[in-house]
Amino acid sequence: MKRKRAYVDGRRDQILEIMKENPTVRVDELADKLAVSLITIRRDLQYLEEQKVLTRFYGGASVIAPEYSEEDEIQMYRTLIAKYAATLVEDGDSLFINTSRNALQMLDYVTRNNVTVITNNGKAIGKDYYEGISILITGGELRYPKNAMVGDFAVRNLQTVFPKKAFMGCSGISPVSGVTTEISGEVRINELMIRNATKDVYVLADHTKIGKNSSFTTSSVQRIGHLITDEKAPEDILKELENAGVKVHLVHKGD
Missing domain, CATH: 3.40.50.1360 (Rossmann fold)
Structure with a gap:
């Protein structure tokens, strides 16, 4: 179980690294790059959205810009x-x-x-x-x-x-x-x-x-x-x- 958790966390970290260079990404592109299913990527994006680091839209996601006071x-x-x-x-x-x-x-x-x-x-x-x-x-x-x-x-x-x-x-x-x-x-x-x-x-x-x-x-x-x-x-x-x-x-x- 710990190994699976580490694998999932590592994949989500990869998504965030990709989005540092490309603030807007598509689900199918991420699935191809990371060699996983579309459903897996959607779950990852849903989790990251719940952590308030990105926002999802149909077919993709965008990084949330930090608040600028x-x-x-x-x-x-x-x-x-x-x-x-x-x-x-x-x-x-x-x-x-x-x-x-x-x-x-x-x-x-x-x-x-x-x-x-x-x-x-x-x-x-x-x-x-x-x-x-x-x-x-x-x-x-x-x-x-x-x-x-x-x-x-x-x-x-x-x-x-x-x-x-x-x-x-x-x-x-x-x-x-x-x-x-x-x-x-x-x-x-x-x-x-x-x-x-x-x-x-x-x-x-x-x-x-x-x-x-x-x-x-x-x-x-x-x-x-x-x-x-x-x-x-x-x-x-x-x-x-x-x-x-x-x-x-x-x-x-x-x-």
Whole structure:
């Protein structure tokens, strides 16, 4: 009996392996490939349907696509935003990056040489980056859970630093309140990064943050040059931001 059970389980595993490459299969094709009867395949498909890994239709079956949550979609867009931001880094660039996870994520995709990153993001410590990237940590009071470095020590260390570009995350951005954050201790740091960037300031914000206001304003929209967001951002808000002088960069699913 155990041998028969193992044989049945092995055949059903084979069906799943076949469906990894061909999400839709026909009963007769499976019967030919596995050298068993049509009735046997139908029983196997019925069992796998009960396990909620496929759905049957007349003469065949299809794999059930995994559920795709809203949070999965937001993370997908954040990754696309990070990848796009990485393309804006050039050889020899110096960059500010604040405590944003999305802004720090962009460094996973930077493959330029002689790039210097100045950040108050404690999560930068110990991460692996492309060999052409050097990381300078501001120091300061370490705040959990974001591992943000804030306070007078961090401010003093930033006051005499003037990199070419700043890549900034935020809690929200709107034409009225500007770039906002939920953490008051980060306001002064973010203000300095935006003010001291000598060339370009990029704000990274997925669609859930567009038109949203958080507790503390870091900067008016007039002081940032660029917004990197995704295709689901509200068009009316983007238009207002463009009218205020912000260049909007949109990423799309499939980019």
